[in-house]
Amino acid sequence: MKAQLTARIGPVLREAAARLRSAGIATARQDAELLLARVLETTRLALHLEPTRQLPAEALAGLEALIARRASHEPLQYLLGAEDFGGVRLAVGPGVFIPRPETELLVERAVARCPEAGLVLDLCAGSGAVACAVAARRTDVTVWAVELAAEAAGWARANVGRLGLADHITVLEGDLFAPVAARAERWDLVVANPPYIARTALASLPAEVRDWEPALALDGGPDGLALIDRILDGGPAFVRPGGAVLLEIGHDHADRLRRRLAGDARYGPPLFCRDFLGYERVLEVTIAGLRPPPSPGGWGVWGGGGRSQLTCQPG
DSSP states (O other), X not given: OOTTTOOBHHHHHHHHHHHHHHTTOTTHXXXXXXXXXXXXXXXXXXXXXXXXXXXXXXXXXXXXXXXXXXXXXXXXXXXXXXXXXXXXXXXXXXXXXXXXXXXXXXXXXXXXXXXXTOEEEEESXXXXXXXXXXXXXXXXOEEEEEXXXXXXXXXXXHHHHHTTOTXXXXXXXXXXXXXXXXXXXOEEEEEEOOOOBOGGGGGGSOHHHHTTSOGGGTBOOTTSOHHHHHHHHHGGGTEEEEEEEEXXXXXXXXXXXXXXXXXXXXXXXXXXXXXXXXXXXXEEEEBOEEEOOSSSSOEEEXXXXXXXXXXEOOO
């Protein structure tokens, strides 16, 4: 950008948006405004209220660097350093998966399903998005968040600390259930937003995703179900009877998972929740067995067909 000719907000934004548009950025004007607002530590509204404001040379230099990075299709969230998700503002950057709005459905189900003072195990935790959103809304809940990638686990720990949730969330590094395998606890919920994109589809992802976000957080194996299958295989050993496994899944996975779970007596009937586009995107399955009733007076028997009519009284 020609600082000596375009040193006011209005012309700077027009030129920045034109550069992004020519680079194939669909949200060019919006991105230019967000990046300039970040440089000036202000809001998009303030930019519109002061279109003739003169910009200092250091602000122009900072914007130039960010526009160049965005033109290379680096995710906007990395450049802004944050993303809003589930009622919390998360720090994000290179090396961590960016939380998506559709994952808020997983949070909603976890918040609704977890009992009072419940224990939640969040697998494939990434930036800590699900763990932080759940713990921020349910301060009675304790969450253990497990992430395989050390860099992503670092982002999770930073978000937990910055949001003041260290008393509610413990971040561990490792592969799925391995870091908690020796613990005596059994969890009320296992939740996960695992990688679920089929390996053959990775190359067709948008450049912002394919070239910048960590492949470990995207690659779900040959059919996208590799991690989902492993979590479902291991879940019953770590969840209390009557507890549940909640998973975000691919938009085309529901039918295959129905068939997979049909013969698994360890789980009750699967429940699939639809996202805002109508896709079945969250799988919820209950662990078969005995579950404490919601009020005193007996124990309900849970199994592959749901709750039976048989109620047993203690003693």
